[in-house]
């Protein structure tokens with residue numbers, strides 16, 4: 403059976419270790435500050451007194467520290483052999499640190515897996531929780547079942563360390579785009595004397611359209627099929643131009659709408675006018 407280790411038992415590391423223990427795995431644990439291991443010892447974990455001991459006792463070691471930077475420092479200090487082991491870093495981090503970690507693990511003969519946990523500690527072990535990982539296909543074949551114990555909807559999204567950071571940036575952009583839409587929308591309404599309460603109350607009705615947007619995106623973008631638009635790029639550009647004039651005439655901050663109009667109009671000018679709005683993915687990628 404796979405021998406597991408969980409290093410760093412903060413809120414998230416403890417939740418991961420506890421979930422694996424409850425699933426019946428043999429789990430070695432280590433934390434820099436020893437007190438945090440006690441609760442897990444009561445749950446059946448084998449408490450180690452050093453990171454070396456925990457990694458040495460396992461073939462799949464999950465690290466859940468502050469960031470990849472601390473994981474790099476921790477790996478650099480290990481004296482146990484890492485040959486044939488897989489180190490799975492679930493800590494958040496930036497791309498350059500992820501690259502540094504993968505590089506040092508390679509030099510030490512270890513396989514890497516990097517994970518992004520899309521949940522709070524209370525969501526660990528739930529059927530609908532997603533942990534996205536990068537690592538080579540063989541590593542996912544060997545250890546993917548363990549990651550799916552931690553999050554039922556988990557998946558490996560590729561090998562490149564930067565893929566996780568890009569996926570985070572992409573999905574964060576979707577959420578933040580919505581938040582910024584509400585912020586700019588509130589400002590133009592306020593300028594016209596509409597109460598923020600009225601604006602806020604109207605949001606659920608407009609939000610229903612977000613599902614239609616997603617359906618259109620999912621139908622057209624992966625297939626790169628942008629023809630037969632029910633509402634074409636030029637129709638959106640004209641509506642955006644009207645909205646932009648409203649922002650400007652009311653002296654409301656207009657950068658968000660300017661950006662949308664600029665991109666849509668440029669695609670229209672370059673022959674995309676009858677295509678779906680989602681054809682902007684293709685138009686902007688080609689630039």
Ligand SMILES: NC(=O)c1ccc[n+]([C@@H]2O[C@H](COP(=O)([O-])OP(=O)(O)OC[C@H]3O[C@@H](n4cnc5c(N)ncnc54)[C@H](OP(=O)(O)O)[C@@H]3O)[C@@H](O)[C@H]2O)c1
Pocket residue numbers: 410411412413414415433434435438466467468469472492493494495519520521522523
């Ligand atoms: N909590 C969440 O909801 C959540 C969700 C998704 C992802 N994450 C990610 O999971 C990681 C851990 O988060 P957390 O919420 O568990 O944080 P936390 O409760 O603050 O725990 C941090 C852990 O890292 C250890 N640590 C920090 N610096 C260290 C160092 N230089 N050397 C050795 N150990 C060190 C701490 O050890 P000590 O006990 O000795 O201080 C502790 O075990 C972060 O990267 C976070 O972004 C968290």
